Amino acid sequence: MKVYYDLHIHSALSPCADDAMRPGDIARMAKLKGLDIISIVDHVCGKNIRVSKKVAEKNGLLFLPGIEITANNGAHLLGYFTDVEKAVEFSDIIYNSLEESENTFAYFGNQYIIDGRDEVCGEAKKILSGHTPFSVWEVIGLAGEYGGIIVPAHINREYQGILAIEGSRIKEYNFNAVEVRKNLSMNYDIIKGSKVVYNSDAHILSVISERENYIELKEKSVEAVFEYLLK
Numbered sequence: 001m002k003v004y005y006d007l008h009i010h011s012a013l014s015p016c017a018d019d020a021m022r023p024g025d026i027a028r029m030a031k032l033k034g035l036d037i038i039s040i041v042d043h044v045c046g047k048n049i050r051v052s053k054k055v056a057e058k059n060g061l062l063f064l065p066g067i068e069i070t071a072n073n074g075a076h077l078l079g080y081f082t083d084v085e086k087a088v089e090f091s092d093i094i095y096n097s098l099e100e101s102e103n104t105f106a107y108f109g110n111q112y113i114i115d116g117r118d119e120v121c122g123e124a125k126k127i128l129s130g131h132t133p134f135s136v137w138e139v140i141g142l143a144g145e146y147g148g149i150i151v152p153a154h155i156n157r158e159y160q161g162i163l164a165i166e167g168s169r170i171k172e173y174n175f176n177a178v179e180v181r182k183n184l185s186m187n188y189d190i191i192k193g194s195k196v197v198y199n200s201d202a203h204i205l206s207v208i209s210e211r212e213n214y215i216e217l218k219e220k221s222v223e224a225v226f227e228y229l230l231k
Contacts, residue, residue: 019112
């Protein structure tokens with residue numbers, strides 16, 4: 001069966017996202033666009049994961065828990081999990097590894113924690129736009145300890161795409177799946193053997209993917225999507 005997805009969406013917790021990117025509104029927009037599964041992957045912080053799962057399921061969507069990690073070389077990596085609590089535990093390790101510098105909201109943007117009513121109930125204090133101290137290999141290993149998988153984000157983007165940073169060395173990681181930007185040039189030979197996913201990387205509601213990107217699965221479930229990315 002075809003399962004339509006967008007596995008790279010940012011909520012208002014990410015400093016680069018619009019303040020209107022509340023998990024409930026994201027879920028309603030994804031449902032309106034005919035998607036089956038979404039993942040809200042905020043930058044180096046998972047404080048909106050639990051509420052995102054609740055509102056996604058309330059709107060009849062599958063929800064894949066996740067987070068976007070910035071490795072110490074600047075590469076962006078997407079971490080996905082089937083278990084929400086494991087995703088939160090992993091995310092807490094990532095967040096706690098950041099330097100203690102407080103976010104300057106007027107400069108970097110707001111970092112809103114959202115409750116079940118889609119209202120702001122707090123803010124992440126640390127700057128979420130910086131690097132973590134973890135190498136790509138360390139992120140992969142740590143995610144594995146929590147039952148997760150790492151998919152490199154927008155690999156063909158010049159800024160914070162792993163291809164621009166490491167080039168052909170991407171082959172050494174043997175990624176099962178990679179995320180590619182459709183609107184950018186890409187040499188697919190360099191990722192031969194890896195599955196390719198196309199996401200929106202939405203920072204505003206209107207950019208969330210339409211019903212166009214799909215994967216073929218035996219069943220419509222979060223576990224089946226995770227297995228597809230894993231194998």
